[in-house]
Amino acid sequence: MDVDGGGNKRVFHRLGGPQSDPSKNQKVCFHWRAGKCNRHPCPFLHRELPPPPSQQGLNGTASSKRHHAFSATTDGPSARNRGPNNFNGGASSTWGRTGGTRVFVRKMEKVCNYWVQGNCSYGDKCKFLHCWSMGDSFSLLTQLDGHQKVVSGIALPSGSDKLYTGSKDQTVRVWDCQSGQCLGVINLGGEVGCMISEGPWVFVGIPDVVKAWNTQTNSELSLSGPVGQVYALVVGNDLLFAGTQDGSILAWKFNAVTNCFEPAASLKGHTLAVVSLVVGANRLYSGSMDHSIRVWSLETLQCIQTLTEHTSVVMSVLCWDQFLLSCSLDQQLKVWVATQSGNLEVTYTHKEEHGLITLCGMHDSEAKPVLLCACNDNTVRVYDLPAFSERGKIFSKEEIRSIQVGPGGLFFTGDGTGQVRVWKWVADLASTA
Template sequence: MEEKKKGVNVEVDELPEHDAQGSNDRRDAPKKDPHENDSEICDCRWCPKHSPRKRKLTVMPCGHMMGGRNLIVCIDGTANQFGEKNTNVIELYNLLLKDMDDNQRTWYNSGIGTYARPHWRSPKYWQQVVVHKIDLTIAWNFDLTVQAAYRWLADNYKEGDCIFLFGFSRGAFQVRALSGMIHKVGLIHKGNEVQIPFAYELYADPKSDNEEAPQVGSTDKKVSMAQRFKEAFSRRNVRVHFVGAWDTVSSIGVARGKRVLPETTEGMTHVCYFRHALALDERRVKFLPEYAWGGTTLPPESEAKHKSGRRSHSDRVHPQVLEVWFPGTHSDIGGGNAKNAGMDRSRPPQRWMASQAAELGLRIGPFKRELLLSEQIEFRESLTGLWHLFELLPFRRLTFARSQPGINTTRMPHLWSHRKIHDGQKIHYSLVLGKTESAYVPKARPPSDNPSFWDTLRNEPFQNSTQLLEIEMFYRGADAVTKILAGSPVDDLLKQIFADETGPQLFYDEVIETIRSWNERKPELALNVKHQLLHRTVDILQGKSGSIKLRKWGYIGTHLVELLKSGSDEDRRVVKGFQQQYTQDINCLFELQGHRGLVWSVAISPDGKRIVSGSRDNTIRIWDMETGAQVGEPLLGHGGHINSVAISPDGKLIVSGSSDMTIRIWDAETGMQVGESLRGHEHSVLSVAFSHDGQRIISGSRDNTIRIWDAAAGTQVGVPLQGHTDWVRSVAISPNGKRIVSSSDDKTIRIWDAEKGTQLGEPLQGHRSPVWSVAISPDGQRIVSGSLDDTIRIWDMETGTQVGESLQEHSGNINSVAISPDGTHIISGSDYKMIQIWDLETGKQVGEPLRGHTSCVMSVAISPDGKRIVSGSLDQTVRIWNAEGILV
């Protein structure tokens, strides 16, 4: 990049401008923060000038406030840490929204036995190798991790915070222990960190619940030592909101003890919500799971009475405790079996856990893509090699007895036994949805001895007569869309979906995602199938649009091009009906994607059928106005950024100006360059325009000059027009071809005699900053200019005087202006990511701005019939807007 010769402006590139024919010229990069004047909230989380987004605060059944601040602790499984094989814990941590205005604080700890390694020649390295192996075996740092997480919570907790804890394997047991510690001894006040080891000892000691001591301030009532500590050192009424565990493993030492840490296997009802993902195919004795009640889902009678006083708020949608089985072994459920350096696998156990937490207040980003049917089931055998030896050894282990009371632990060898599914637990729908190369039968023992259990479960799953399936509403929506595409009956399924208040939204979302991906399906969907989905969706959602959060039309418009282009009149009618009823921002008809750089310039052909765009990616692209589809291949040849494009009055030629200091002429039909490049400018060409008879091309440049060219001969006509003292940003030519108007970084506008090449009158002065864009009205009587001073000004062509007051209701630099074909309206594009429409006579804004671009609007053009507006943006897209009802 090179420095601007005056002041501190640095060139990032030049930006284009638009004249009366629809051409756009190019200008330099914005001279100030594009959002410097922003005042309202937007969706960009990176903008330092925008206020934090305000969230609606909602009281949940447990008493916590959804929408408030979240504290999130993530603890990984044994030997798991960030790397090529990332677990669900790391992937979830990656999904968490962590910006300042997301109001979430996070803490992550790698699994037991993972540490940063010193150089291998260091004695500390070999010492750490030994410690590492011991830690992997007996987890002697288990309590240190729990205490570290507890310390972080104590340091950061504020009244009203929601605490979320997530863990995998031993990490899952650690977060369960952490939640139990907070319940038993409370969360100490900040500043009492030296008490944490003692607090952990009190928590871990089962006798601390029984030892009686006088209550603080009383000589009569006796309380336990743990309760007394809680009252003296801890905050009041701190309760963990959510615990998410992937396949909890409790074997902290060589074998499971008779007792485990308090509150970890006593139903998990001390937390607001507990979610547990379990592995159907894990068989290793050292990886036996710990259910909410340890080895069962049924509490002992004494425990049930003891816990009956705890707050419970289970409901049909969000039960307090939910344990769900998924296909796969231990590391299939928690992640870490497969390479996942991009942290984007997000298999069903991860998605289920994330969605459960999100429904209860966690704020996460979207998954990068939908899963294929072949990705629903993932299974890699874990019982291999030396693990077989452990199956023969007499470890103390759980029996998982299904009836209570019963023998809950034993030292009998495990002998490759399968896990047992207990009453109250669920089986995830991915088992039914998934497609595998060979028949998949889970290894876990079902709750009944029926040999056809798994086949029965897979047949007509949505009837779910056994109530064993955990079917997220998303899957019901996906199944409904699949049935519609296949032409199968769907009414009964839709009744189930719409029985839930969230059903219409989930069905609608699935339809939208299907539209976005249907061109990638194998085999490709036929046009009549696409028509059927849109037609049925309009009928199914009739009268429900008010309860649905609609997507913007631009989100799916380009995916409906084929129906619009190749379909019948009926297809187009259906698409239009869907657009009008079930999309928002329908003024944005298409978002055209393809450029890999900023779009500096757009122009529209005289017949209104084609759009031409020029970009920083050094390419010119042609688009179909009706369908938004790209026409042909990009036009290549320039050796620099395309700063400006224009189309000849007969629509046959395209002219482009570039940072390579050349102007090129192209055949609009073939995309081939016509003749040699026009050379003469000594610096970047920032703006080009055709005369109304198509015989002349006008160009403005960073060399401070304007040049006139013979379009047919490709030669310069006369001498350069000189007078500007800084870069010429924009040029336009009057309808009668007698006047050229130019604007410059010297803050002036100048009028020239097109035949003589002489300046007419004095420069038009009034703007306080560089003028990036000019346009001439169809009758040739008015000039409109847009400037970095955030104003639009209207000038009289004959007298050179300003007409009326400046149009100043803007926020951000005015990058481009255009005038409607009937001369009644001005269109402007600004740094504020929107297009504004103005009444040329009164100077008043007309209607609401057109919003949709995610960055500065650098160029605007209007179709000859006034029905369409086209814009190019720094967000690398071109958008087509519906102007009917606004301009015409």
């Protein structure tokens, strides 16, 4: 190449010439920073420029500007739980290129598509995540494959060594908790809208019926009465409640003499489907597609309050201590507390950038209360309560619709692809360091 002729002089000057100051007239290759430069030779630098002497940090290697960018990226509630493994060792090359830390964080908090397909060639140098989570407090144990559509329910009956998962592929799968092998597939002939366990019983909501299995006696019952899909199930005050597509909540009571569930009540009030139910403080709370939450007395089965602060579907309700937590597709998570009059009022609103799908409360390995909040951007945020400080994140190919707590620090997630993942809480490395 004739470096003295025409436009090639510009290339020569970009490189600074043989005697130029390395901090002037040089440019770091944009494509190299992105990890995909294929020019040989490349007219730009394949290394970072050294900082000016006046910007050297205390260790003599990092500029004050770069140190500030790092602080802006990691300072805050979630910083203490994000170790270097979460950034895959290649983060420093993106600091100067992004023009701001927000872009950097969003890029790094994304699972590498090539890694998912098993053919990422950058390995540890890839700027995207090669794992399904961020955070040091929990780890992925295994993955259970088999369902073909979204996992809509996960249940672990007491006294059983089996895990039950229900899906919109119209099946319930039974898994061995020791080996992780699928022991059987139950075809129901209808999409599973929800599934819970209470004692030895497993309850499954499908269109127009609730299936009940006793895992100890192997008996099976069908509870008729629902109109349309059954979206939510909960047990309280010796009653089984089902939230249905037509907006009603049906209740059954178990008769030990006849060994069957007898209809007990039908709660009316919601104008659209009831998609979430929870029991706490002698109350039944129901979230609906009509954007409201209704509070029912478990003694009288009458509605005693209607909460209308959400502006979209109330996807999940959860009781924690004396509080009620609710989340909605309106991107808001609300914390409710009872006033002296007994009515619930919002005491705190947490806002996300995406719609919220489901909530699950549990305790970590140190018995601290933790909230898992699934969003419709295919992630689950992990928060410490009551501060709502973020301590981790779980990623998935599609929305995670089911989260279930297990014994011994285990918890389970089920996503839209049909995959069930088993997680375990571990010691918080940041707090023990």
